[in-house]
Amino acid sequence: MASKKMTETKSWKFGAVIGVLISNIIIFCFKILWAGTGKACKKYKPLIGIYIVLFLSWVFSWHLFYLSSLCTILIQIIFILIIVMGSIILIQEYPTEKKRKYFYELFIQTGITKDVKKLPMFLYENDISEYARLIAFYNLIPISEWFKIKEELEILMDVKIIDIIQSSTHKKNTALIIETQPLPNYIEWDKKYHSGLDTFNIGVAYDGIIEMDLQSHAHAFIAGETGSGKTNVLKCLINQALCKHYEVILIDFKRGVSFSEFSYYIKIYYEYKETLEVLKSMVIETSDRLDKFRELKVDNIIDYNKVADTPMNRIIIFIDELAELLKPRDKELARTLTDCIETLTRLSRAAGIHLLMGIQRPDSTIISGQIKNNVAYRICGRFVDKEPSRIMLGNDSASTLPNIKGRFMIKGNGLNEVQCFYFNSYGNGTKEASEPIPSPSENLDEAHEAIPSPSEKSNEAQETNSSTLKNSDEAQESGFNFNFSDIEK
Numbered sequence: 001m002a003s004k005k006m007t008e009t010k011s012w013k014f015g016a017v018i019g020v021l022i023s024n025i026i027i028f029c030f031k032i033l034w035a036g037t038g039k040a041c042k043k044y045k046p047l048i049g050i051y052i053v054l055f056l057s058w059v060f061s062w063h064l065f066y067l068s069s070l071c072t073i074l075i076q077i078i079f080i081l082i083i084v085m086g087s088i089i090l091i092q093e094y095p096t097e098k099k100r101k102y103f104y105e106l107f108i109q110t111g112i113t114k115d116v117k118k119l120p121m122f123l124y125e126n127d128i129s130e131y132a133r134l135i136a137f138y139n140l141i142p143i144s145e146w147f148k149i150k151e152e153l154e155i156l157m158d159v160k161i162i163d164i165i166q167s168s169t170h171k172k173n174t175a176l177i178i179e180t181q182p183l184p185n186y187i188e189w190d191k192k193y194h195s196g197l198d199t200f201n202i203g204v205a206y207d208g209i210i211e212m213d214l215q216s217h218a219h220a221f222i223a224g225e226t227g228s229g230k231t232n233v234l235k236c237l238i239n240q241a242l243c244k245h246y247e248v249i250l251i252d253f254k255r256g257v258s259f260s261e262f263s264y265y266i267k268i269y270y271e272y273k274e275t276l277e278v279l280k281s282m283v284i285e286t287s288d289r290l291d292k293f294r295e296l297k298v299d300n301i302i303d304y305n306k307v308a309d310t311p312m313n314r315i316i317i318f319i320d321e322l323a324e325l326l327k328p329r330d331k332e333l334a335r336t337l338t339d340c341i342e343t344l345t346r347l348s349r350a351a352g353i354h355l356l357m358g359i360q361r362p363d364s365t366i367i368s369g370q371i372k373n374n375v376a377y378r379i380c381g382r383f384v385d386k387e388p389s390r391i392m393l394g395n396d397s398a399s400t401l402p403n404i405k406g407r408f409m410i411k412g413n414g415l416n417e418v419q420c421f422y423f424n425s426y427g428n429g430t431k432e433a434s435e436p437i438p439s440p441s442e443n444l445d446e447a448h449e450a451i452p453s454p455s456e457k458s459n460e461a462q463e464t465n466s467s468t469l470k471n472s473d474e475a476q477e478s479g480f481n482f483n484f485s486d487i488e489k
């Protein structure tokens, strides 16, 4: 009796399993049909028209045997086609559907919203470089709410979220930028990193090489604690400026010891009297240049060089240890120096005279508000306390930087964590191994060959570091380069 009951239970269970299996198969077939007819017809709109025409012809021509059987065959062919299309679509969409399910459950866990209809829906993901990946969502959640759950998301996804951005044109589109591998701790400067005219390349960020465009960002601060790599950044920029044949003025109140490799090519100023003279001469040069612009009815160096007989060259003034320069005991001298720098930062952008200034601590007692306002490009190394980071970047991000030499936050077009190039001019320790720096007497054309043109640069750079470097076609959003144009897919 008991064994009969057990057999009955077993067969009941078996029947239930078969029932579930059959119903799943039926649901799956409907899914295929739905995907096939719905989505394939959406993709190939004439298909539904053909199908309706055939069906109607079949209904109305049942008495015409030949026509009716021809329609039946065609209907069957189209039906099979739809099933094939549906299967292909389901297979293609499987990874997206899986991701959607994963993120749906993940966002429920974070409690970002109580309304399930507002939960972010996964759209797509793609690598933006070998270091970072973009994951795009359609959602109705303000960006501020995303930032509140950033740390929780990092734990749940077990990744580092570099940034969260919202499309400027499609506010319902938000993307997480996640780290796929850490930035390298060391990238040695190489000729292949040369940028085009009017720009300097500084280092590698998550979305590629970071470029400082002198036309949009004329002056820069390089701040950071001792040993963070400020002088090295300046050296790398001096090398680029020399290779572009810009006029270079170097002021270093550490008596130029860190820049000795350049002493053969440029004069290094480290005494107040001479420095004041050179800065005053630059203020006069700015006025002269602006007068020349007025005569030719242009307002910047690029336009001037297009129409003038004798082109103007850019002048780059590098100042290391700005605090030392602006802190002489003689108060009158300090005021005159500050005035010169203030005037230059205010007026010299269009004139092609640029100030790139290294400073350990961007203290308001040293740098006046006006200088700070006019120097918008900020290269900021790690600070243990948050205050200098806030002064330089307007947020705490420099205080959370890893303790790596040459690692900086750069605020220019957005905010980026960057590993700056390490400039080692003497290569393997021999002068011959170094990159050729043109001396004023050398044939400049010869040295110029080392500099790729802007187009060459983008090709070469992208070929040599294809996965590292950013795609120039991608639009600028936040600090990163994203293409939100296909987010509507």
Ligand SMILES: Nc1ncnc2c1ncn2[C@@H]1O[C@H](COP(=O)(O)OP(=O)(O)OP(=O)(O)O)[C@@H](O)[C@H]1O
Residues within 6 Å of the ligand: 185, 186, 187, 224, 225, 226, 227, 228, 229, 230, 231, 232, 233, 258, 360, 405, 406, 407, 419, 420, 421, 422, 423
């Ligand atoms: N981009 C880099 N990659 C690797 N190492 C670097 C990099 N930049 C600097 N370093 C290392 O850090 C050391 C200190 O660099 P640097 O002299 O540029 O620092 P600093 O910020 O100018 O310091 P200080 O304020 O004392 O002058 C260098 O000798 C070099 O070994």
Ligand SMILES: [Mg+2]
Residues within 6 Å of the ligand: 230, 231, 232, 258, 320
């Ligand atoms: Mg230094």
